[in-house]
Amino acid sequence: MNTGKQKKLPWILLFFGIACISISAFFVKKAHVNGISVSFYRVFFATLFIFPFYIRVKTKDMNLIGICFSLLGGMFFAFELVFWNTAVILSNTTFPTLIVNLSSVWVGIGAMLLFREKLNRFHWAGNGIAILGVAIIIGFNNIIHMKIDTGFVFSIIASIFLALYLLSVKEVRQNNSTIQVVFFTFLGCTITLLICCIFTGSPLYGFSLSSWAYLLCLGLITQVGGYFSINYALGYIDSSTVSILTLLQPILTAVFAVIVLNESFTIYHIIGGALVLIGLLAALLFKDKVIT
Numbered sequence: 008m009n010t011g012k013q014k015k016l017p018w019i020l021l022f023f024g025i026a027c028i029s030i031s032a033f034f035v036k037k038a039h040v041n042g043i044s045v046s047f048y049r050v051f052f053a054t055l056f057i058f059p060f061y062i063r064v065k066t067k068d069m070n071l072i073g074i075c076f077s078l079l080g081g082m083f084f085a086f087e088l089v090f091w092n093t094a095v096i097l098s099n100t101t102f103p104t105l106i107v108n109l110s111s112v113w114v115g116i117g118a119m120l121l122f123r124e125k126l127n128r129f130h131w132a133g134n135g136i137a138i139l140g141v142a143i144i145i146g147f148n149n150i151i152h153m154k155i156d157t158g159f160v161f162s163i164i165a166s167i168f169l170a171l172y173l174l175s176v177k178e179v180r181q182n183n184s185t186i187q188v189v190f191f192t193f194l195g196c197t198i199t200l201l202i203c204c205i206f207t208g209s210p211l212y213g214f215s216l217s218s219w220a221y222l223l224c225l226g227l228i229t230q231v232g233g234y235f236s237i238n239y240a241l242g243y244i245d246s247s248t249v250s251i252l253t254l255l256q257p258i259l260t261a262v263f264a265v266i267v268l269n270e271s272f273t274i275y276h277i278i279g280g281a282l283v284l285i286g287l288l289a290a291l292l293f294k295d296k297v298i299t
Contacts, residue, residue: 017243021252024236029259031229032100033267035092038221042093043209045222047200049088052226054193057235061190069187073179077188080175081195087168088196089203090161098158100264105257105280106162108287109137113170115290133290140282143275185238193230254284 035045069077087107094103112134172192180188204211214222237253257280264270 017240020236021240021244024233024240025253025255026259027228027233027236028253029104029256030263031225031233032095032104032260033263034221034225034229035095036100036268038214038218038225040214040218040222041209042096043089043200043203043207044211045092045225046085046088047197047204047209047211048222049092049225049230050085050193050196050200052223053230054190054197056227056231057186057190057193061186064184064186069179069183069191073183073188074191076175076179077191078195078198080172080179080188081192081197082199083168083172083175084192085196085199085203087165087172089200090165090168094158094161094165097161098156099270100268101257101261101270102276102280103158103162103165104260105283106159107166107169108254108257108283109134109163109166110169110173111287111290112137113167114173117170117174129289131290133286133288136286136289137283138286140279140284140286143279143282189234189238254287257284 035042038045040048091103091107115131115134176188176192203209261280
């Protein structure tokens with residue numbers, strides 16, 4: 008492979024990964040399976056797929072602390088999937104995808120409290136704009152009278168669990184390979200979701216052939232194709248750029264939802280969604296700016 012192609016490959020895989028994740032809500036909708044069962048098979052198929060690669064390419068064994076934090080991260084990611092998938096089933100495909108990006112707000116707070124990271128006023132201003140956007144989407148009158156859609160509540164909860172996942176694997180990822188962290192995260196996620204399925208009585212079989220096909224697509228296209236492509240890109244493209252470009256995800260999801268699922272949005276949804284993206288974009292772009 009020549010140098011030009013080597014430089015282009017990470018960018019191609021980054022956009023491919025974003026596209027894979029953007030259509031995940033479509034698979035969830037079409038599977039016609041409850042949120043917990045969908046979540047389980049999404050990571051179960053992904054774990055089965057990457058296990059041979061983990062065995063073959065691992066360079067050194069992870070220490071016990073690294074394994075424990077990866078498994079813990081998997082547990083948090085499991086709950087993020089449950090709440091996000093359920094939100095998609097209860098509402099539409101776009102706004103749970105948009106709101107879960109608020110995890111950056113919770114990650115910022117957690118990083119400040121746990122890792123003593125200093126965040127400038129641009130970061131908090133951007134997050135404030137994003138939260139204002141969420142308020143517009145929900146509707147101020149609905150907030151005042153506590154008439155908030157269950158799907159939105161579940162989306163917010165999903166964003167908190169996603170932040171807990173990111174914080175729990177923050178240090179582990181610096182000392183171990185991506186395949187190691189991802190494998191143990193997926194393993195912890197699969198075990199947690201299996202327990203959730205058993206505890207809640209969520210079905211694990213008896214699905215239609217089309218449902219199995221969509222579940223398999225979730226595991227291989229979204230979980231493996233999406234997350235592995237983005238993780239590969241992170242080895243060649245700085246994390247800030249990757250974080251900013253992943254904000255394309257809810258936009259692509261919205262376009263896909265309008266074209267394929269015939270979903271419609273009000274002007275308030277569009278304005279609120281734009282504010283969320285603008286706020287998060289500002290927080291990412293200026294997070295390292297020094298205030299004098």
